[in-house]
Amino acid sequence: MTTQLITKSALALFSYILIITLSLPTWAADSSPKTLNVRGHIYMITGQGGNIGVSSGEDGLFLIDDQYAPATPTILRSLKKLHPNKPRYVINTHWHGDHTGGNENFAREGSVVVAHKNVRTRMSQEQLIKLFRRKVPASPEAALPIITFTQSLSLFLNGEEAEVVHMPHAHTDGDAIVFFKKSNVVHMGDIYFAGTFPFIDTSSGGHIDGMISAVSMVLQRSNPQTLIIPGHGKLSDTKTLEDYLNMLKAARQAVANSMTQNQTLEQVQQQRPLAELAKVWGKGFIKEAAFTQIIYDSLSQ
Numbered sequence: 001m002t003t004q005l006i007t008k009s010a011l012a013l014f015s016y017i018l019i020i021t022l023s024l025p026t027w028a029a030d031s032s033p034k035t036l037n038v039r040g041h042i043y044m045i046t047g048q049g050g051n052i053g054v055s056s057g058e059d060g061l062f063l064i065d066d067q068y069a070p071a072t073p074t075i076l077r078s079l080k081k082l083h084p085n086k087p088r089y090v091i092n093t094h095w096h097g098d099h100t101g102g103n104e105n106f107a108r109e110g111s112v113v114v115a116h117k118n119v120r121t122r123m124s125q126e127q128l129i130k131l132f133r134r135k136v137p138a139s140p141e142a143a144l145p146i147i148t149f150t151q152s153l154s155l156f157l158n159g160e161e162a163e164v165v166h167m168p169h170a171h172t173d174g175d176a177i178v179f180f181k182k183s184n185v186v187h188m189g190d191i192y193f194a195g196t197f198p199f200i201d202t203s204s205g206g207h208i209d210g211m212i213s214a215v216s217m218v219l220q221r222s223n224p225q226t227l228i229i230p231g232h233g234k235l236s237d238t239k240t241l242e243d244y245l246n247m248l249k250a251a252r253q254a255v256a257n258s259m260t261q262n263q264t265l266e267q268v269q270q271q272r273p274l275a276e277l278a279k280v281w282g283k284g285f286i287k288e289a290a291f292t293q294i295i296y297d298s299l300s301q
């Protein structure tokens, strides 16, 4: 009985550590915000959570994503160096807390939060992220986007059009990509994890095929001078985005091939269809087995 109990609690502790490990992104190691000038009046702020895109110019500031709530004061200090005013708008690329956690704080500072309507819907209710077995409570009213869209919208600020375009069923079912047309800069949110396997939230309507379509669409709209801000990872160009697209296609094909005889997830994972790709792409937050599961879950739907 005692041994059983110990085994049980050891198992519980192990799965707890596993969940924590899976939930803690590797970029948490260096959490101090850093501001990088991408091009002209477009900046990227790294730190705790997803990369923030910033447009700073004659009309003021607007942000793409706002990381976690505790990071807001340091983000505001970084922004102060770019512009004396508080941000007018915050666009959320999707609902995950490492991109929307600062919404309530920024709304209090006077920012208008804008997102796809599914972002507001998901943030309004408790969510379960299946891969991490993690429940996320509903957000308070003050954190919710107050302007929503279904297909696209444009902000005409700082001398150019920023086109915010919905990509269906990619990382989630509420993703937006922002195209700065004149600056030739794109913010892709978590549709793009630079240099690593991506997390795809299949329990929030994400799908490997939507990821592939969205990345292909961005490449079609780009040219060799385009600069790309990923949700996580380093600032990129189209060459590195093309490598990422090829990886997504190869990984999808490899898992699909392993699934031909109606195998279980465990059987597919044992076959290790992503073993080769993992040598290059499996060193980030999402490892080989988790990415195999993500593609398996997508293709089983």
Ligand SMILES: [Zn+2]
Pocket: 094, 096, 171, 190
């Ligand atoms: Zn995400």
